[in-house]
Amino acid sequence: MELWYTEEHSDNVRFSIRVDKQLYSGKSEFQRIDILYSNEFGTFLTLDSLMMLTEKDEFIYHDMIVHVPMAVNPAIKKVLVIGGGDGGTVRELARYKTIEQIDLVEIDEMVVEACRKYLPTTTCSLDDERVNIYYEDGLRFVRHIENEYDLIIVDSTDSFGPGESLFTKAFYGNCYKALKEDGILVNQHESPYYAAYANSFKRAHSRIVEFFPITKVYEAHIPTYPSGYWMFGFASKKYDPVEDLKADEWNALKLETGYYNTDLHRNCFSLPNYVKRILEDSDE
Amino acid sequence: MELWYTEEHSDNVRFSIRVDKQLYSGKSEFQRIDILYSNEFGTFLTLDSLMMLTEKDEFIYHDMIVHVPMAVNPAIKKVLVIGGGDGGTVRELARYKTIEQIDLVEIDEMVVEACRKYLPTTTCSLDDERVNIYYEDGLRFVRHIENEYDLIIVDSTDSFGPGESLFTKAFYGNCYKALKEDGILVNQHESPYYAAYANSFKRAHSRIVEFFPITKVYEAHIPTYPSGYWMFGFASKKYDPVEDLKADEWNALKLETGYYNTDLHRNCFSLPNYVKRILEDSDE
Numbered sequence: 108m109e110l111w112y113t114e115e116h117s118d119n120v121r122f123s124i125r126v127d128k129q130l131y132s133g134k135s136e137f138q139r140i141d142i143l144y145s146n147e148f149g150t151f152l153t154l155d156s157l158m159m160l161t162e163k164d165e166f167i168y169h170d171m172i173v174h175v176p177m178a179v180n181p182a183i184k185k186v187l188v189i190g191g192g193d194g195g196t197v198r199e200l201a202r203y204k205t206i207e208q209i210d211l212v213e214i215d216e217m218v219v220e221a222c223r224k225y226l227p228t229t230t231c232s233l234d235d236e237r238v239n240i241y242y243e244d245g246l247r248f249v250r251h252i253e254n255e256y257d258l259i260i261v262d263s264t265d266s267f268g269p270g271e272s273l274f275t276k277a278f279y280g281n282c283y284k285a286l287k288e289d290g291i292l293v294n295q296h297e298s299p300y301y302a303a304y305a306n307s308f309k310r311a312h313s314r315i316v317e318f319f320p321i322t323k324v325y326e327a328h329i330p331t332y333p334s335g336y337w338m339f340g341f342a343s344k345k346y347d348p349v350e351d352l353k354a355d356e357w358n359a360l361k362l363e364t365g366y367y368n369t370d371l372h373r374n375c376f377s378l379p380n381y382v383k384r385i386l387e388d389s390d391e
Numbered sequence: 392m393e394l395w396y397t398e399e400h401s402d403n404v405r406f407s408i409r410v411d412k413q414l415y416s417g418k419s420e421f422q423r424i425d426i427l428y429s430n431e432f433g434t435f436l437t438l439d440s441l442m443m444l445t446e447k448d449e450f451i452y453h454d455m456i457v458h459v460p461m462a463v464n465p466a467i468k469k470v471l472v473i474g475g476g477d478g479g480t481v482r483e484l485a486r487y488k489t490i491e492q493i494d495l496v497e498i499d500e501m502v503v504e505a506c507r508k509y510l511p512t513t514t515c516s517l518d519d520e521r522v523n524i525y526y527e528d529g530l531r532f533v534r535h536i537e538n539e540y541d542l543i544i545v546d547s548t549d550s551f552g553p554g555e556s557l558f559t560k561a562f563y564g565n566c567y568k569a570l571k572e573d574g575i576l577v578n579q580h581e582s583p584y585y586a587a588y589a590n591s592f593k594r595a596h597s598r599i600v601e602f603f604p605i606t607k608v609y610e611a612h613i614p615t616y617p618s619g620y621w622m623f624g625f626a627s628k629k630y631d632p633v634e635d636l637k638a639d640e641w642n643a644l645k646l647e648t649g650y651y652n653t654d655l656h657r658n659c660f661s662l663p664n665y666v667k668r669i670l671e672d673s674d675e
Contacts, residue, residue: 111405119409119431121395125402147403147585167663300614301431328612328620328663330584335619336612366663374658379451379612379650 112143112151114158116333117301122158124148124331130225135217137269142225148331150226152193154218155268161331162228165195168295169229170367171327171339171375173199176258176291178357178372179346181205183257187285189245189273191262192218194230200260201232202362209238210256212249214269216242246272252285259286261294266307274307276314279342283318289345296324299382300334308338313389315342323348324386325375327366338382349376396427398442400617401585406442408432408615414509419501421553426509432615434510436477438502439552445615446512449479452579453513454651455611455623455659457483460542460575462641462656463630465489467541471569473529473557475546476502478514484544485516486646493522494540496533498553500526530556536569543570545578550591558591560598563626567602573629580608583666584618592622597673599626607632608670609659611650622666633660 113123124145131142141153149162160168173196177183184207188196192213200209211233213219219240223230233240241248245261259282264270272278273294282292292315297308316322319342329337341348354369378386394410408429415426425437433446444452457480461467468491472480476497484493495517497503503524507514517524525532529545543566548554556562557578566576580595582588600606603626613621625632638653662670 117431119429121405121407123405123407125404145403147401166665326612328610328618330618330620334612334614336614365665368661368664368667370661371663374661377652377654377658379655380652381450381649383652 112145112153114156114333117303120301122331122333124151131221133217133221135215137215140218140221142221151331152222152226154264157265158331159264160193160195160229162226164329164331165229166365167327167329168337169195169199170364171325172196172260172262172293172295174357174362174364174367175325175339175341175348175372175375176260176293177203178353178369179348179351180257180289180291181353181356184208185256186210187212187249187256187259189249189259189261189263190270191260193222193226194219194233196260196262197235197238198229198232201235201237203360207237209235210241211238212241212243212245214242214244244272246275246278246281249278249281249285252281254285254287256286257290259290259292261292263295266297266311274311274314276317279315279318286344290343291346292319292340292342294340296338296340298332298334298337299385300336304333305385309385309389311340312386315340319343321345321347323376324378324382326378326382327375349373396429396437398440398617401587404585406615406617408435415505417501417505419499421499424502424505426505435615436506436510438548441549442615443548444477444479444513446510448613448615449513450649451611451613452621453479453483454648455609456480456544456546456577456579458641458646458648458651459609459623459625459632459656459659460544460577461487462637462653463632463635464541464573464575465637465640468492469540470494471496471533471540471543473533473543473545473547474554475544477506477510478503478517480544480546481519481522482513482516485519485521487644491521493519494525495522496525496527496529498526498528528556530559530562530565533562533565533569536565538569538571540570541574543574543576545576547579550581550595558595558598560601563599563602567628570628574627575630576603576624576626578624580622580624582616582618582621583669584620588617589669593669593673595624596670599624603627605629605631607660608662608666610662610666611659633657
């Protein structure tokens with residue numbers, strides 16, 4: 108039998124993966140959750156039919172969303188992760204012995220439960236004693252917090268659907284307030300290539316710059332995401348992501364990584380002209 | 392009607408583009424040539440059903456294959472382009488007034504003729520008076536040349552099919568001989584992500600290092616190529632692609648580019664760990 112998962116990257120572009128087996132399908136209060144197995148990518152998770160992660164390349168996303176801020180401020184002790192119910196971001200954070208507390212706020216408990224069962228390679232640190240899981244709306248959670256976290260990571264779905272509120276001014280303003288005076292906010296920042304994603308990318312950036320004095324965007328190649336070219340936002344009260352990189356300190360930790368290294372860290376902030384132009388437009 | 396062009400990026404992965412119209416289809420002595428129009432990507436060219444270029448993102452490939460070597464040695468005067476019958480590489484080279492001669496060696500005249508008709512945005516400089524077109528096999532052309540070119544650009548198809556001989560030791564050895572004492576060879580270098588391409592990538596690199604004292608690999612994001620993550624090889628007798636970058640000189644030319652800039656130049660040589668490991672394996 109030929110069984111194919113297909114995602115529409117735009118009305119005119121489709122990306123299809125041959126599926127060996129559907130492992131799980133469920134419908135939560137918030138979204139449809141599917142976990143499938145492919146010979147090419149291993150087990151992969153989709154939400155509302157959109158690709159979230161595959162075993163083959165999730166290391167790229169999780170390396171870049173975690174190690175970039177951690178190498179800028181290795182003294183980070185208290186971290187808030189919003190979204191990220193698959194556990195991959197928590198797994199990478201938990202490798203830092205110096206981190207004391209990781210609060211994970213995931214709106215959808217069914218995502219965590221399904222991933223625990225079928226994606227143990229990403230959920231493996233959710234039971235770490237430093238991790239607290241809250242099944243709540245991220246915007247509501249962060250609203251009443253002040254001066255509490257060193258780092259907030261927004262590991263959200265796209266800017267439509269359940270993740271929508273995590274791309275609003277209200278959310279970014281509350282994140283600013285919830286961060287300490289040298290706090291860092293990192294978020295998945297969509298993609299600059301296909302028009303719908305490029306609009307989300309531009310809008311997210313223009314909203315964040317209203318709150319944070321330092322806002323930069325960095326890139327990674329994630330082949331299973333639309334266009335394969337993905338962006339992250341680095342917003343910060345104090346640290347510049349390149350000038351304040353603590354390369355020697357980070358390298359002394361001897362963490363093995365599949366994608367991230369400190370040379371690449373310096374360089375992933377140098378963007379192509381067409382991407383810079385989108386950001387300049389959004390600054391106006 | 393639904394009309395879709397589909398490319399298999401591996402046995403398990405398909406990339407599909409909605410086609411508005413098929414503009415041309417021909418069969419030459421060497422390959423099948425198709426030119427189609429898509430609302431998303433504009434006009435695009437396939438050879439033996441594999442994506443060669445689209446109007447939407449060809450600027451990325453052509454920026455990176457031309458401006459990287461030109462910014463390392465702005466004194467380049469005589470250039471050999473092997474492959475590249477679509478004319479995009481010649482177009483970017485022709486923007487440098489200091490280049491005196493561009494020899495284009497394309498095996499398949501039908502590709503050039505079809506592109507002249509349907510892709511004038513890439514062929515627009517093929518009639519520049521500095522350009523000589525030879526419809527010949529690249530390996531045969533380069534075999535009898537010594538100490539002639541400042542730059543050779545291998546703008547080939549993949550390492551299977553008509554482009555196969557352009558990935559052999561015999562070819563790289565002859566390119567070395569055909570270059571002057573400060574000559575540079577740049578080639579499209581496949582991709583590190585899907586296994587078949589990663590093998591070509593590794594093999595190409597291991598063959599080039601046998602001839603050139605300086606061999607580095609650099610990256611670009613080209614969403615319509617398999618995995619969206621593409622590599623170029625920079626092999627050189629004298630110049631290091633990063634240390635010898637003439638950023639000020641290049642910026643003084645005030646060439647407008649959609650992708651390339653001199654910050655990105657420094658940084659596209661910093662590769663992810665998984666790619667570095669493939670290259671290290673191939674050095675053994």
